[in-house]
Amino acid sequence: xxxxxxxxxxxxxxxxxxxxxxxxxxxxxxxxxxxxxxxxxxxxxxxxxxxxxxxxxxxxxxxxxxxxxxxxxxxxxxxxxxxxxxxxxxxxxxxxxxxxxxxxxxxxxxxxxxxxxxxxxxxxxxxxxxxxxxxxxxxxxxxxxxxxxxxxxxxxxxxxxxxxxxxxxxxxxxxxxxxxxxxxxxxxxxxxxxxxxxxxxxxxxxxxxxxxxxxxxxxxxxxxxxxxxxxxxxxxxxxxxxxxxxxxxxxxxxxxxxxxxxxxxxxxxxxxxxxxxxxxxxxxxxxxxxxxxxxxxxxxxxxxxxxxxxxxxxxxxxxxxxxxxxxxxxxxxxxxxxxxxxxxxxxxxxxxxxxxxxxxxxxxxxxxxxxxxxxxxxxxxxxxxxxxxxxxxxxxxxxxxxxxxxxxxxxxxxxxx
Numbered sequence: 001x002x003x004x005x006x007x008x009x010x011x012x013x014x015x016x017x018x019x020x021x022x023x024x025x026x027x028x029x030x031x032x033x034x035x036x037x038x039x040x041x042x043x044x045x046x047x048x049x050x051x052x053x054x055x056x057x058x059x060x061x062x063x064x065x066x067x068x069x070x071x072x073x074x075x076x077x078x079x080x081x082x083x084x085x086x087x088x089x090x091x092x093x094x095x096x097x098x099x100x101x102x103x104x105x106x107x108x109x110x111x112x113x114x115x116x117x118x119x120x121x122x123x124x125x126x127x128x129x130x131x132x133x134x135x136x137x138x139x140x141x142x143x144x145x146x147x148x149x150x151x152x153x154x155x156x157x158x159x160x161x162x163x164x165x166x167x168x169x170x171x172x173x174x175x176x177x178x179x180x181x182x183x184x185x186x187x188x189x190x191x192x193x194x195x196x197x198x199x200x201x202x203x204x205x206x207x208x209x210x211x212x213x214x215x216x217x218x219x220x221x222x223x224x225x226x227x228x229x230x231x232x233x234x235x236x237x238x239x240x241x242x243x244x245x246x247x248x249x250x251x252x253x254x255x256x257x258x259x260x261x262x263x264x265x266x267x268x269x270x271x272x273x274x275x276x277x278x279x280x281x282x283x284x285x286x287x288x289x290x291x292x293x294x295x296x297x298x299x300x301x302x303x304x305x306x307x308x309x310x311x312x313x314x315x316x317x318x319x320x321x322x323x324x325x326x327x328x329x330x331x332x333x334x335x336x337x338x339x340x341x342x343x344x345x346x347x348x349x350x351x352x353x354x355x356x357x358x359x360x361x362x363x364x365x366x367x368x369x370x371x372x373x374x375x376x377x378x379x380x381x382x383x384x385x386x387x388x389x390x391x392x393x394x395x396x397x398x399x400x401x402x403x404x405x406x407x408x409x410x411x412x413x414x415x416x417x
Contacts (some may be wrong), residue, residue, distance in 0.1 A: 007050065115415070147257070162212065320341070322339070
């Protein structure tokens with residue numbers, strides 16, 4: 001067996017490395033996609049696994065900012081291009097890549113948190129990722145989704161704008177909204193360029209992308225919705241039209257209601273499909289909730305690369321003083337006991353050499369609760385948390401929970417959007 005090493009990808013190695021990664025993921029690269037990938041990543045933050053000079057796997061960290069519980073904004077590493085060539089699987093190659101990347105993050109005090117978009121959480125649990133966020137996929141018949149009489153839509157108005165106009169409005173709206181929502185991430189200009197380029201790209205079976213903007217009475221933009229129509233045949237010569245809503249962003253309750261009412265009243269569509277937060281307010285606004293079908297799927301997994309820094313970076317719903325015994329076989333600097341103390345003034349987490357552990361858990365379990373969407377008590381009932389003090393576990397569980405479920409409108413496009 002030849003020796004496999006991991007290292008940053010050099011400019012001359014980029015194309016063969018990118019093609020190996022794409023092939024392992026069941027995709028191809030052409031000149032356009034290669035150029036777009038190269039402009040989206042830093043080779044310094046990318047790792048390749050090499051057998052001699054031949055690439056056999058890869059992984060990339062894409063720096064982003066994410067809103068954590070308490071409204072604090074923290075740098076996170078969006079994990080992209082995780083792949084190993086089919087000929088080299090089951091040989092520990094991916095573990096080598098992840099360990100190399102995380103060691104670089106830890107030793108250079110880069111991001112304390114890594115985030116991975118995946119609907120296969122269990123695949124990455126052994127690398128320390130815990131599923132921290134879910135997405136609700138909404139399906140419903142638009143004609144049956146009238147609002148309750150007590151829903152106040154206010155005086156906002158909706159206009160449709162072209163993509164060029166939308167490109168100047170959407171970033172301003174998104175930036176305000178993302179600071180108010182746990183799990184949302186920043187979008188630099190290169191991410192917005194990608195959003196708008198994809199919105200302008202024709203998709204077989206779909207119409208061009210439309211944009212609706214919500215304006216308040218003073219003429220300020222307060223929300224937007226991206227949407228397309230999907231036209232499908234039913235096999236009998238009849239066609240049906242479904243409204244697809246990949247992203248709806250609203251700053252205020254009234255703009256949220258106005259945008260949804262506009263979309264649901266579009267005569268062209270018979271049904272709607274949208275990616276939403278698990279606790280999406282829309283389900284409580286319609287007069288007939290049975291008209292909505294919800295499918296919950298895994299969305300973003302979180303990995304604590306530096307446990308004390310990560311736990312100190314967020315705020316907590318209640319005072320807490322708890323000692324965690326953390327198991328992390330991949331990153332030994334995280335292995336051991338850490339004391340978390342938090343109140344209304346802030347949070348501090350540090351390694352403890354003297355305190356008895358209150359709660360024992362894996363680093364993947366700790367990652368699952370970081371954003372406040374997963375309960376420590378629920379994980380304890382599932383056998384993933386062990387405690388010698390149920391009262392401390394209960395108080396810690398309350399402290400970790402957020403006021404809303406975390407969400408991320410980037411969906412499966414994370415971390416590129």
